[in-house]
Each structure stands twice: as structure tokens, then as C-alpha cells.
Amino acid sequence: MPSLLLETENLTVTYGSYAALKKVSFSVYEGEIVAIVGPNGAGKTTLLETIAGLLRPKEGVIKIQSRDVTKLGPLQRRRLGLMLIPQEQNIFFSMSVKDNLQFGAFYENKRTTSELLKRVFQAFPKLRDRITQIAGTMSGGEQRMLAIGIGLAANSRILMIDELSLGLAPKVVGSILTLLRNIRDETGTTIVLSEQSIKALDVADRVYGLEAGEVMFAEYTQHLDRDLIKSMYLGA
Amino acid sequence: MVVQGIITGIIIGGILSLPVMGVALIYGVTGILNYAIATVGVFGAFVVWQLLPYGILPAILGGILTSFLIGYGLQQFLLNPLIKRKGNDLTLFFIITFGIATILSGLIKVLFPRPTISFEFQSHSILHIASIAVDINRVIAIAIAFGILLLMRFFEKTTKTGKSWLGTSQNLKMAKLVGVNVEFVFSLVSAIGCTLGFIGAFFWGTLYNLTLTTGWDLCFLGYIIAIVGGIGNIWGGMISALIMGIIISFTGYWLSGMWQSVLLYGIFFLVLVIAPKGILGSERSV
Numbered sequence: 001m002p003s004l005l006l007e008t009e010n011l012t013v014t015y016g017s018y019a020a021l022k023k024v025s026f027s028v029y030e031g032e033i034v035a036i037v038g039p040n041g042a043g044k045t046t047l048l049e050t051i052a053g054l055l056r057p058k059e060g061v062i063k064i065q066s067r068d069v070t071k072l073g074p075l076q077r078r079r080l081g082l083m084l085i086p087q088e089q090n091i092f093f094s095m096s097v098k099d100n101l102q103f104g105a106f107y108e109n110k111r112t113t114s115e116l117l118k119r120v121f122q123a124f125p126k127l128r129d130r131i132t133q134i135a136g137t138m139s140g141g142e143q144r145m146l147a148i149g150i151g152l153a154a155n156s157r158i159l160m161i162d163e164l165s166l167g168l169a170p171k172v173v174g175s176i177l178t179l180l181r182n183i184r185d186e187t188g189t190t191i192v193l194s195e196q197s198i199k200a201l202d203v204a205d206r207v208y209g210l211e212a213g214e215v216m217f218a219e220y221t222q223h224l225d226r227d228l229i230k231s232m233y234l235g236a
Numbered sequence: 237m238v239v240q241g242i243i244t245g246i247i248i249g250g251i252l253s254l255p256v257m258g259v260a261l262i263y264g265v266t267g268i269l270n271y272a273i274a275t276v277g278v279f280g281a282f283v284v285w286q287l288l289p290y291g292i293l294p295a296i297l298g299g300i301l302t303s304f305l306i307g308y309g310l311q312q313f314l315l316n317p318l319i320k321r322k323g324n325d326l327t328l329f330f331i332i333t334f335g336i337a338t339i340l341s342g343l344i345k346v347l348f349p350r351p352t353i354s355f356e357f358q359s360h361s362i363l364h365i366a367s368i369a370v371d372i373n374r375v376i377a378i379a380i381a382f383g384i385l386l387l388m389r390f391f392e393k394t395t396k397t398g399k400s401w402l403g404t405s406q407n408l409k410m411a412k413l414v415g416v417n418v419e420f421v422f423s424l425v426s427a428i429g430c431t432l433g434f435i436g437a438f439f440w441g442t443l444y445n446l447t448l449t450t451g452w453d454l455c456f457l458g459y460i461i462a463i464v465g466g467i468g469n470i471w472g473g474m475i476s477a478l479i480m481g482i483i484i485s486f487t488g489y490w491l492s493g494m495w496q497s498v499l500l501y502g503i504f505f506l507v508l509v510i511a512p513k514g515i516l517g518s519e520r521s522v
Contacts, residue, residue: 052413078415086413092406095399103403103414154414 002029004066005190006051006082006158011060013043013050013213020046022213023060028158028192033184035204035221036194043213044194045087048162052084053077064158079107081157087166090147093136097127100135100146104153113153120149123179140167148176152183160192165199177203239368241486249481250378251443254436255458256465256473257385258429263462265405265425268315268329274458275337275451276306277433281441282344285353299434307430310336312423319422337455341448351448355441377439384432385474401425433458460500464507 007027013020021043028034036044049055051062053074062070064080083104092100101120105113121128124145130138135146144167151159161180165173180191181203193200201207201221209216255274262270280303287295314336315329322328345351361372392398404411404421412418437446437454444450457480465476480500487496 054409054412074412075415075417078413084413086409089407089409092403092410094406095403099399099403103399103410103416106400106414106416150410150414 002031004028005030005064006192007063008047008051009061009063011047011050011062012058013046013055014058020213021050021057024210024213024215026208026215026218028190030157030190031184031188032205033181033191033193033203035200035207036192036210037196037198037200037207038194038210038216039196041212042210044210045162046213047210048084048160048192048194049086051077052082052160078154078156082160083151083154083156083158084160085147085151085162085164087162091135091143091150094134096132096134097138097146097149098131101127101149101153104150105155108155112155116153116155120152123152123183124149141169141172144168145176156189158190158192160194162194163196164193165195165197170199173197173199174202242482243368243370245482245485246478247374247378247481248443248484249478250381251436251439252454252457252461252481253381253474253477254384254439255433255454256461256477257388258432258436259455259458260462260465260473261388261401261425261432262429265401266311266315266422267324267408268319269326269333269459270315270426270429271330271333271455272310272337272340272451273307273430273433274437274454275340276303276310276430277435277437277454278446278451279303279306279340279344280431280434281355281437281446282348282353284438285350285355286348296438299438300431303430303434304427306340308423308427310430311426312419315426316419316422337451341451344448352445353441354445355438357442373442377442380435380439382474384435385471397424457500460504464504 005028007025009025011021011024024043024047026034026036036047038044046055050057053069053072053076057070060070061068064077064082067080069077069080092103095103098117101117102113105116108116121131126142127146127149130142135143138146144164148161148164151161164176168176177199180193183189184191193204201224204221206218206220207224208218255277258273258277259270262268262273280299283302284295284299287298315332318329318332357371357373359373363370363372363375388398392402400411400416401421401424403414404416404418408418411421433454436458437450440446440450440454461476461480462473464480465472465474480503483499483503484496487499
């Protein structure tokens with residue numbers, strides 16, 4: 001029976017008088033790939049950043065492995081096995097690819113770090129070619145690959161990626177999603193993806209629909225009526 | 237005479253580069269305009285003066301320790317908690333650190349017997365560079381400044397701690413997410429920055445007097461030079477400091493103190509208008 005790894009209860013996040021998230025409750029079990037889908041402005045980024053500890057909720061509880069982490073900072077949540085790759089500003093621009101990836105493996109010792117880097121290069125051979133290149137000089141797509149690489153190097157129990165498909169060609173998105181599913185299959189890493197497009201549904205076990213800060217639906221992907229979703233919420 | 241002016245300018249600039257590095261480091265990493273940096277340094281210099289009877293080395297160590305601890309404590313116990321509550325409010329922190337500088341100034345007056353001090357080296361060997369006589373102590377001062385610059389750069393590129401503050405200065409969000417202890421990083425750079433301010437203040441005290449208000453002057457010069465050179469950019473700070481030092485040195489001959497200030501503000505304003513990121517550029521513009 002897979003354990004409950006991550007959950008939020010009635011999470012409410014406000015910016016001044018504007019409520020970005022309203023009583024959002026969702027849960028993620030170990031080994032799952034969960035997708036949070038919704039249009040622009042739905043609150044996906046706010047949700048992930050609050051879970052990661054960058055934002056403080058007005059109300060509600062966040063638990064990692066049944067432990068209440070609502071009052072803990074991002075450092076402690078990272079230590080508990082949570083890693084977020086944000087949508088923007090997700091790399092260290094003036095540092096090399098290697099230094100960027102090493103930041104992902106911040107807590108690991110030298111030997112484990114080189115193992116993890118090897119794994120990242122296996123997944124993204126292009127990054128190995130550019131290992132000494134300064135991150136800011138790479139193309140948008142390569143930078144996004146690097147950001148995901150940092151997430152992989154983190155070797156965390158839960159990996160959250162905010163809008164990974166933004167700015168990437170559909171074929172590339174498809175191969176990265178397949179890669180993530182393979183990683184989940186091989187290492188048991190739990191993955192949470194937030195997406196505007198329905199491509200994430202290709203690999204997700206369950207999906208939550210978020211709109212205007214509220215959870216609209218929660219469903220197993222196989223039970224989902226795709227055409228309905230497509231027409232109501234999302235771009236292809 | 238021109239060469240003499242240039243050499244003097246390089247000396248002044250080399251000494252100023254220390255508080256500039258301190259300012260650049262602290263602002264680059266924390267994003268806070270900390271106006272107390274140089275005053276902490278001056279406080280440390282007064283500690284040195286007080287401890288001189290025990291020997292020059294213990295005195296300097298005392299100064300370094302004092303500046304380091306005050307810099308660390310200030311960030312860790314006052315500024316970090318405030319950042320947590322209030323976010324990064326530039327004006328707020330400017331005012332608060334200005335207040336801290338005032339308090340430190342007052343403490344200097346209360347704790348130490350003399351409100352004005354200066355340092356005099358006992359031995360004065362003369363070095364001859366291009367037929368100009370230069371006091372070797374001055375050369376040592378610049379060598380130390382450059383040495384520290386190189387040491388810092390080396391530290392930033394090779395050690396984990398150094399990389400973590402470099403990363404924090406580039407992308408605070410990502411630094412937090414990968415698990416860097418940003419509060420510790422902030423306190424550490426504050427400690428190092430204030431210690432750099434101390435070394436600069438000490439050498440400044442060998443050229444001019446250190447008074448209750450020297451901290452303000454050095455900090456102000458530090459910020460102007462750092463911004464002109466591109467804040468957060470250590471090389472830019474050094475080069476900018478040398479140029480400014482030369483300007484100060486030359487204008488000292490035919491401009492009175494007031495006009496000198498006007499010229500410096502003028503350059504500062506010009507740079508802000510034309511190249512707000514500084515001459516060598518930086519990731520942050522003020």
C-alpha cells in the first residue's frame with residue numbers, strides 16, 4: 001500500500017486581498033506521477049511554490065510524509081525530500097552547466113554527486129557536451145533541460161516541476177515526459193507536474209484540475225474524459 | 237608630478253577598494269543597502285587602537301574579530317528576522333542600518349578615550365618606482381587589497397561555501413530551493429563584508445584620521461564606487477576604485493573638498509544615467 005507522501009489541506013494563499021488559492025486540498029502517494037492542470041492564472045505556480053516553502057499560506061496545512069511542514073522553510077522541506085523546479089529563474093545564469101547541476105546535488109558527497117551527474121548526462125547528452133558552458137549563453141530549450149537536470153541531480157523523493165513544457169517543442173516535451181516516467185519506474189521517485197497543456201496526462205497516474213485557485217476535479221487519468229477537459233480548460 | 241598623482245591615486249583607490257568589495261559582496265548577495273558596513277569597520281579600527289599596547293598582531297586580530305562578529309550578529313539577529321517579516325524593503329533597511337551606524341558611532345564615543353585616531357607605521361622604507369619615492373607601507377596596503385580580491389575570487393570559485401554565496405547572489409529563489417542555508421550565507425557575507433570594511437578603515441587610518449563620522453564617508457564612497465563599477469562585480473569594484481582614487485588624488489590638488497564632492501556626485505549621476513548597471517555591468521542594477 002503506497003504511503004501518503006505529500007498532502008495539502010484547505011490551503012489558502014492570498015496576495016493582499018486577492019486569493020490565489022482557495023482551500024486547496026490535494027494528495028500525492030509514493031511512486032505516483034500526479035499532474036495539476038489548469039489555464040493561465042489558475043494558481044498552479046502559487047500552489048507549487050507554497051508547497052516548496054517560498055510562499056506562506058494564509059490558512060491550511062502542508063504535510064510531507066504526514067509531518068506538518070507548514071511552518072518550516074524551504075531548506076527543511078528540501079531536507080525532507082522535496083524539490084521544486086520553478087517555471088522561471090530556474091538556473092544559475094552566470095555559472096557553468098556543471099556548477100548548476102552540482103547545486104542540485106548540494107547535500108551529496110563527491111562520489112554520489114558524480115554518479116548523479118552521470119545519470120543527468122545519460123538523460124540529457126546535450127548537457128554533457130556543454131558541461132563547462134555558462135548557463136546564460138545556452139538556448140531557451142537547453143536552459144530548460146538544465147533546469148530539469150538540476151531537479152534530477154537533486155535525487156529527491158518528490159520532484160515537482162512547474163510548467164516544464166513551456167517554450168519546448170512538443171516532441172521534446174514528449175521525450176522528457178517519457179524520461180520522467182522511466183525515472184519513476186526505475187527509482188520510485190514521486191513526480192508532480194503542473195501544466196497548461198494536456199500532454200502531461202500521457203504519463204500522469206492521477207490529475208487535479210485547478211482553476212481560479214480552486215480544485216475543480218480530481219481523477220485517475222484513465223477515467224478522465226479527455227475531450228471534455230480539452231474543450232473546457234486547456235490548449236492542446 | 238603627474239606620476240606622483242597617479243601613484244597616490246592608486247594607493248587611495250587600492251585602500252578604498254576594500255570597503256567597496258565589502259559593499260559589493262553584501263549588496264550583491266543580500267540585496268540590502270547596508271549603511272553600517274564601514275562604521276563597523278571603523279569601530280574595529282578603534283578596537284585596534286585600544287589594543288595596541290598588547291602588540292600589533294593581537295590588536296589587528298582583535299579588530300578583525302570585532303568586525304566579523306558585529307557584522308555577523310547584525311545580519312543574523314536583526315536583519316534576517318526583519319527580512320522574514322518585511323521582505324526586502326530597500327528604504328527600510330537603509331534607515332535601519334543608518335541607525336545602527338549612528339549607534340555604533342555613539343558607542344565609539346562612549347567606549348574609547350579619543351574620538352579621533354590615526355595609525356603611524358614605525359618603519360618607513362622607501363621604494364623607488366619610476367623615479368618616484370613611495371613609502372613601502374603603502375605598497376603593502378595595495379598588495380593586501382589585491383591579495384584579498386584574488387583570495388575571495390578563488391574562494392568563490394572553488395569552495396562550497398563560496399559557491400553557495402555566489403549562487404545566492406545570482407538566483408536567491410533557486411538557492412533556497414536547492415537547500416542553501418541562505419540565512420547563514422547572508423550572515424557570513426555580512427561578517428566578511430564588515431571585516432573588509434575594517435581592513436579598509438585601518439589603512440585609511442594610516443593616510444587620514446578616523447573620526448566618528450569616517451564610517452559614513454567611507455560607506456558612501458564605497459557605494460558610489462561599487463555602483464559605478466557595477467555592483468556585485470568584484471573586479472569592476474576594484475577598477476572603479478582605482479579610477480576614483482586617481483580622480484580624488486588629482487582633484488585634491490586644484491579643487492577644494494566641496495568641489496571634489498561635486499565632481500564625484502557628478503560622475504556617479506552620469507554613470508547612473510548612461511549605464512545604470514555600472515561600467516563593467518552587473519546582475520543587479522540599484
